[in-house]
Amino acid sequence: MAIHITTPTVDSDAFSIADQRVWLKLEALQPCGSFKLRGVGHACEVHAARGAQRLLSSSGGNAGMAVAHAGRRLGLPVVVVVPETTREWPKTLIRRQGAEVIVHGKSWMEANDFLMAMRQPTDAFIHPFDDPLLWEGHATMIEEAATQMPKPDAVVLSVGGGGLMSGVLQGMHAVGWSDVPLVAAETVGADSLHAAIAAGGLVTLDAITSIATSLGARRVSEQAFAWTKRHAVTATTVSDAEAVQACLTVAKEHRLIVEPACGAAVAAALKRSVPVLQGARNVLVILCGGACATYEDLQVWAG
Template structure:
């Protein structure tokens, strides 16, 4: 039995219109709350089979929680080092799974350096997005979707470091969707893929200024950028306001709470500003999930954005 769940593909009446049906792949229903469990679970299983005695993560968000959950399922101890900026809620969720959580440094980079110093010979480090084992695991969601609904005319997903994008494209090519365009969505202020596509080379953002912190990779992984030259990838952006509003709509219409990082993909799909979406009869949206933001947080974010606009 794999560590991840097979998730439903649902037709979203609220997000569709008469000429277009929107289908949501509900990765938010994974036990750890996000798609991360697919790739992380697969990587953890592989490392366990190779003899790993402990699993390590330096993610203060969904990847760290996925490692914690996978470690509990595999009976392996887990160490997660998170930066000081990590909120109490995700840390408590990791501890609930039995992980040891260490807080160190002001940034992910400092946390990761500290984790590296603590690494022992029999430890396995699980990268949050840049690892072929992760992409292989993430690809399974497309293998499922291909048996659950119609062949899409476009696929929409959010991009942070690029791990989900790499896995989904790998899965699309495996099921014969090579000609289906991929709409890759980021929020302004966390748009490292968009910047790379515009520049024609990898770009490191000076800082992450978006509230969608799960998209906060200042530089997208190299494989994700390579995919833009091998497949029709349409990089686009939405604002923080649009992403948060989409999250509230998802909660109201589908009773599922997700992070702004996930709301970004739904916002782009519903707005249909991208030409590839305007003529599409069936659109597949990866509802990637995320647990670092509660419904109360979303309401507070929306209220704060309104006050700033006044």
């Protein structure tokens, strides 16, 4: 029993131009609002089958929401520990799923350390992005897309910690898309993959200064960086303003609210400044979603 749902891949008239069709994989339609449910749901199912009695998360964002949703579906209690900086809206969404929310520490690291200290042998900790089980789950969106659209000439997605990227590339290689280039979009101030590629090795950012907090991994995962050595990956950055404007455009044209983290991929696709997007006849954009932002937030950020 899959926790996630099959989502449509739509041919976007609004985002396409004369010689290029833009296709959107609508992961924003997942029950908890983001693609995270694919990998997290799969991981939770595996741990439940192995006998886990409780699920733990230290994500106050979309991963935490996905763990809470999966736990409710599986009938397992969920504890999510979040730092004091976590906004009220995400905490409300997590509690709605029946999870216990504990606020501890001034940073994610402090919250995560607290969670690990309370971990019991029968608990399963669900990492937000760095786990092969997550990548297996995320890969299913490409398996679906391959039956819903022509083979693309490029795939565009947003990168934070690299879980989505790792899963999508795993799926692309499974369906015969190994020759399709990937455009990895980040916002300036949350661009750990871009920095790693430029440096030729993993880089830890001093701080996350972008409003796209769901992209806020100061260091991209080793798995995501390793993919850049075996697949054609182009890292690109957009400004916060461009990401927010892209979100407003998605809301206007497709009636969906997504986070600036998701807007980064849309902005990169619509700018078409990356060479592999110029001349591409079919472009797949992963509309990864995100439930941490409201329409009011987008209006405030847009000024």
